[in-house]
Amino acid sequence: MKKLIFTIFGSTGDLTSRKLLPALSKLYKDNKIPKETKIICLGRKDLNTKSYLTYMNDESSAPLDLKTLEQIVEYHKIQITDKNDYNELKKIISKETDNQTKQLYYLAIGPELFFDVAQNINHSGLIEKANENQLIIFEKPFGHDLKSAKKINQMLWEFFDEKQIYRIDHYLGKEMIQNIMMVRFANRIFEEVWYNRTIKNVKIIVKETDGIFNRGGYYDQSGALKDMVQSHLIQMLSMVSMEVPLSYHSEDVKNEKVKAIENVSFDSNSFIFGQYEGYLNEDKVNKDSKTETFVFIKAFVNTPRFKGVPFYLMTGKKLDQKESVIIVEFEETSEQRKWNLPLSTNKLYIKIAPDDGVGLKFNSKVPGLTGDVQEVELEYCAACNAVGNLSEAYEKLLLEATESHKTLFTRWDEIELSWKLIEHIKEKQTDPIIYNDYKALQVLIKEKMDVKMP
């Protein structure tokens, strides 16, 4: 790729200032994307490039790298629903492109605008169906239920080839999520024991301390199930539980992930829903809302490899700490019982945030004259071993898209199956309990589900 044109629709929003511009300026500065890169930012606001960057810098929680962005960004005012404006846009982009140019179109807009924008992009000839140098990228919400997700997808297929569609789940760009496959398949000691005869349970946990900020309008319609479980948690579950893919290539990996999701089931009474105290006072939240800000799910993956192993999925806002982690707990040995040793189990921690790394808990003799056994931990810190800082998820994902690598993006059938699971859970959803303390939730989970969540 000699040249890159990266066009952002909805470029005055929060996603662009917090994630896209920082990632793109970093990639450019580190020479990961071509010297000849142009970022075309589109929005309704009456701004020029200079005032746009100042505006975005003021909006951003961390200062933007303006020096770098000034070299590559160009702002244009456009009504994205007006097809006439696309002719102008086509002229601007055509001036910059030849057949070696990679063109990425990022939809940082609400799904209600997808149809108009996709149609305009297609009709104006900005993206020609099946031209693999022209890609479209967007992210959740992929609809608000199975039906609407299908509709969006059908529409996208009308205008673009699946090969041109990049659906972002930003969790797949996280260092340690990418590492799940390496830990599983590049280590004899883990690959050999990745079965129900040795694994006791798997916990997939995403705890947050923040509330919903000013996202009440979206969040109250969505809740933790659709906001987090449908995407990030089901993706993690599929990567932990899938069979060995034929290769590391995108389609092989996705085929196995899909089979894992297809095999997920729940017992009745396997769910706990919560809502944080004070949620009803948040802006744009219904005063009698029953939307869950916390969810706990006990699921099973009914494959020969994992039959009978509970997968505990838990996510919530306003909890005790910000932490994303996968904990694989192994069975005790028969000797631990026979010899009356402490029954602490081996646990593998895939630590996604805040510290990226891997931990392994195992039993070891207490040093010295005693014969007692204690639980000890081996730790690997990915950030400590990285050259420079660990890259942010968006940096990785945008770079992968510029190189047309699709492994870290979701395929339609993964999304479709995830929505089916969510609809299934929704049928069984009960009113949330109100919480203001994570400890109380831990106690409840222990009582109802007989599992201790960290």
Ligand code: BG6
């Ligand atoms: C987003 C959700 O997809 O993920 C947010 O919409 C959530 O509600 C966020 O806060 C969590 O992501 P991270 O990377 O901070 O764990």
